[in-house]
Amino acid sequence: MKQSKLFTKTKKESPADEVSLNAELLIRAGFISKEMAGVYSYLPLGLRVVKKIENIIREEMDNIGGTEMRTSVFQTKEVWEKSNRWDDEVVDVWFKTKLKNGGEIGLSFTNEEAYSDILKQYINSYKDLPVYPYDFKSIFRNETRSKSGILRGREFYWKALYSFSRDESEHNEFYEKAKQAYKNIFQKVGIGHLTYMTFASGGSFSKFSHEFQTITGAGEDLIYVDPNKGIAINKEVYNDEVIESLGLKKEDLVENKAVEVGNIFSLGTKFSAPFDLKYKDENGEEKLVIMGSYGIGLGRLMGTVVEVLSDDKGIIWPESIAPFKVHLLVLGSDENIKNSAEDLYNNLKEKGIEVLFDDRADLSAGEKFADSDLIGIPYRVVVSKRSLADGGFEMKKRTEQNGKIITKEKLIDVLLETNR
């Protein structure tokens, strides 16, 4: 993509109404635009990152048997009354509105009811199970206080998978697979080294739920990490008995602030019972379906990456979720320089390498460099009088101080190699 066609511009100044690092950098670099507190629009660069994250999650979910679908944002009163979660006294984050005919509807703040209600139509026999439907969708919560930029919003985009299993052991088997899939996801997204599977309160059907917590001062949770074992305990269940039951030692645990980037938990029959979601087993006996829930907030995940991986010049995107792989900068207005850059741009595109081409005329070198650092694309390639005189193009990783001159062929090789 040519940067001259990208309508967003970077800002030199931080927004006055944002304190959090993720919002500051994402707004300055032109990834998101603030609509109101806790509500952000995703601009072209930001959407590309979200889509990258989405694809990583999709791959992992499909890999463990997930089936993608899409539940509606609109939810009917009747369905939610079954689980006793329609009442504003019970759930205070509802956004509700009315249809022209007076019927009440709410905007999804979670998906258990929607899935339970839909699956009831299709699940009759043990042969119909297990199933693992999931979706990516926007979720709405009327938070009394949204905060921390895109880490806690009133509208957010998430992935939610629900498991429908015949019994506990089948459920547990999938649950373990989901744990591994989640680890893979956070590893691929580039924050695996800071993300810990964390034991948290589990509700009435299991002792614990499992949160995936990424260590950062921007987080709102307190967790106790055992760095060697790679697991942690959420403050909400932190006590001597729990520490012991998990085989941990108090003296090994380190207190950290962290942000919950994902969570999985066992629902048991909490929803299958009120929805009468049953199947007939091999003996013709009716049994309740055992459910589990598996969520990840993609915006929060994107914000967490920014919190954790930026420097004083801007964002440092991991290659896996960067909006583009290469930022190609042309300096100078001589025809041969421009042509050379244009050629390289076309070559990279032909090879399937995602490139943002800063073809903007009349901008100083310093401004292009500053923009490039702020936007944070992993590889920067400069075409200039100097680079051509030195025999090619200057390539530098976002994380490196100095670039080196390489030929076009070598450059393409390197980029293709890292493309996997």
Place this chain on the structure above:
RNA sequence: CGGGGUGUAGUGUAACGGCUAACAUUCCUGUUUUGGGAACAGGCGACUCCGGGUUCGAAUCCCGGCGCCCCGACCA
């Protein structure tokens, strides 16, 4: 929902109760420039969040509302 802070061109800031609300940046015109947010010249852009009040006079003081940020509570 309690507490604190704050609201002025697109953005970031300034302005004692008193001149036409200033500066920087963005943007537009032109000249010059091109390896770390270039230089010069000119120009556009503001019902100072909204509503009331005090005053000869309010961006500035007072009251109410709303927005935004932070702390806390809440968080399937």
